[in-house]
Amino acid sequence: MESVPKSALSDRGLPSEHRNGVHSGTQPQERSVQVEENANRSEAVLTFRGEGHTLGNVLRYMISRDEQVQQVGYTIPHPSEDCMKLYVVSKPGVRALDCVKLALFHLTQLCDIVGEKYEEAFAETAE
Amino acid sequence: MKNGPVVARESGPFNFAEASRNIQVRRVLHTVDEVTFELYGVNAPFLNALRRILIAEVPSMAIEYVTINENSTVMNDEFLAHRLGLVPVLADPRLYQFRKEHDVPSSQNTIRFRLRFPSVNKLLRQGRSRTGEDLGAPTAHCPSIPVYSDNIFWEPFSATTNAGTFAPVALNMDQSHSAEEINTCGEAVLKDRRMQEDASSPNAARVQPGILLTKVLPGQRLDIAMEAVKGLGQDHAKWSPVATAYYRMTPKVRLKGEVNGPAAKALRESCPMRVFELEETSGVLKVAHESRCTLCGECTRRLQEKIIGEDDSHRKESGSEDLFEEPNCQTVYESHHVKVCNETKRFMFTIESVGQYRADVLFGEALMILREKCVYLLESLQGDSESTTTRE
Numbered sequence: 001m002e003s004v005p006k007s008a009l010s011d012r013g014l015p016s017e018h019r020n021g022v023h024s025g026t027q028p029q030e031r032s033v034q035v036e037e038n039a040n041r042s043e044a045v046l047t048f049r050g051e052g053h054t055l056g057n058v059l060r061y062m063i064s065r066d067e068q069v070q071q072v073g074y075t076i077p078h079p080s081e082d083c084m085k086l087y088v089v090s091k092p093g094v095r096a097l098d099c100v101k102l103a104l105f106h107l108t109q110l111c112d113i114v115g116e117k118y119e120e121a122f123a124e125t126a127e
Numbered sequence: 128m129k130n131g132p133v134v135a136r137e138s139g140p141f142n143f144a145e146a147s148r149n150i151q152v153r154r155v156l157h158t159v160d161e162v163t164f165e166l167y168g169v170n171a172p173f174l175n176a177l178r179r180i181l182i183a184e185v186p187s188m189a190i191e192y193v194t195i196n197e198n199s200t201v202m203n204d205e206f207l208a209h210r211l212g213l214v215p216v217l218a219d220p221r222l223y224q225f226r227k228e229h230d231v232p233s234s235q236n237t238i239r240f241r242l243r244f245p246s247v248n249k250l251l252r253q254g255r256s257r258t259g260e261d262l263g264a265p266t267a268h269c270p271s272i273p274v275y276s277d278n279i280f281w282e283p284f285s286a287t288t289n290a291g292t293f294a295p296v297a298l299n300m301d302q303s304h305s306a307e308e309i310n311t312c313g314e315a316v317l318k319d320r321r322m323q324e325d326a327s328s329p330n331a332a333r334v335q336p337g338i339l340l341t342k343v344l345p346g347q348r349l350d351i352a353m354e355a356v357k358g359l360g361q362d363h364a365k366w367s368p369v370a371t372a373y374y375r376m377t378p379k380v381r382l383k384g385e386v387n388g389p390a391a392k393a394l395r396e397s398c399p400m401r402v403f404e405l406e407e408t409s410g411v412l413k414v415a416h417e418s419r420c421t422l423c424g425e426c427t428r429r430l431q432e433k434i435i436g437e438d439d440s441h442r443k444e445s446g447s448e449d450l451f452e453e454p455n456c457q458t459v460y461e462s463h464h465v466k467v468c469n470e471t472k473r474f475m476f477t478i479e480s481v482g483q484y485r486a487d488v489l490f491g492e493a494l495m496i497l498r499e500k501c502v503y504l505l506e507s508l509q510g511d512s513e514s515t516t517t518r519e
Contacts, residue, residue: 033508054176061173065139101508113150114169118491
């Protein structure tokens with residue numbers, strides 16, 4: 001079968017429509033977080049939806065700075081699944097989830113400080 | 128059960144007062160579309176999060192829906208649509224909302240553009256019949272005409288008859304023109320003029336000019352309607368507001384004592400980035416442009432051994448001693464003469480904007496997004512802190 005030249009189609013005056021993006025949505029992904037804890041709450045596994053390495057690594061790092069934390073790590077179990085898991089073990093008597101909350105809070109503080117210093121440094125207009 | 132720490136602690140616990148005392152930002156380069164700044168006292172994971180957010184999560188506007196009413200050029204419709212998608216839309220994304228699957232297009236979530244080539248104005252000005260043949264059939268002497276993104280015009284929602292639907296201007300230019308048709312054409316011209324007036328208003332949207340879209344031969348025509356929507360770089364790179372966003376540790380280049388003579392010349396020549404310079408009078412080697420260093424290590428490779436005949440007697444070792452005392456330094460390369468290090472707490476961050484945002488606001492946007500992520504998670508963890516699943 002002869003291939004139809006492309007122009008033959010458009011010359012019929014039929015507008016052809018193109019949708020460039022592959023994904024169905026152009027808006028931010030749905031986010032959620034699920035928590036699993038052990039009986040004495042010193043161990044927690046958090047499952048994040050809609051988050052990846054961007055938050056995972058920086059959160060892991062902030063938690064690791066906490067001296068009440070014994071072990072922390074994050075993983076993305078499978079690249080095609082929108083899921084990030086964070087594993088935290090705290091010292092006995094400390095709730096692991098509280099360490100995560102504290103790290104998140106510290107991260108907002110760090111953002112504020114850096115933002116403030118950045119504003120100061122860039123207060124003057126561009127060259 | 129052992130209670131010893133298993134965490135490799137890279138730094139001490141976070142302390143707000145300490146952090147606000149330590150963290151420093153210094154502006155290095157500041158133009159409309161590029162910024163470089165030095166950050167001291169922050170760590171790589173934090174900067175990496177910001178870099179990733181800049182590339183993939185700061186929203187911008189890009190052409191997403193392309194309706195090709197006419198395309199008689201040799202370029203395929205889908206190729207052209209893809210090229211159009213990559214043209215930067217110079218509109219502030221903060222003024223628009225995300226358009227969800229079933230949202231009605233409106234001026235709140237969509238920017239409409241139209242590309243007509245040749246433009247209706249031009250056809251009328253030429254005063255000829257608007258058939259392809261009369262515009263000159265392609266011949267061997269006839270060069271192709273480039274079509275640039277300058278031909279893409281904003282089509283505000285107010286200018287179209289039916290808000291929410293396309294009203295393609297009926298311009299069937301392949302047939303000989305009737306009075307009726309001239310009328311339609313005239314209307315189109317009026318509409319074009321009105322659009323150009325609108326386009327001069329300060330809140331007009333436009334695309335980056337000067338981008339070659341395709342080439343046409345005389346008689347070939349394009350009529351394309353486009354809709355730009357807000358999106359994220361993680362969906363498609365066309366929504367990424369940065370050309371590049373990167374950071375690196377500040378390089379430190381130190382000479383071990385005084386270097387002169389042939390060794391100095393050889394070292395200066397060895398560096399492709401021209402980090403070293405010779406002092407004019409004494410001919411002593413000095414590190415003139417430390418920040419240019421790309422850590423290639425050529426300077427340490429070239430002179431592994433001492434140059435024969437080099438006078439070693441007046442070499443001072445003071446320089447190297449200073450270096451060993453410098454904190455937060457990581458040696459990358461070392462040789463008899465030079466030591467190349469990374470300062471692990473001092474970073475150079477460079478952001479190049481594509482044009483949707485001014486470059487200096489991008490970093491702030493990324494910080495806001497990261498902060499908002501944390502606040503959202505804090506809130507959702509606060510909410511269900513009592514209802515978490517417990518397992519053994």
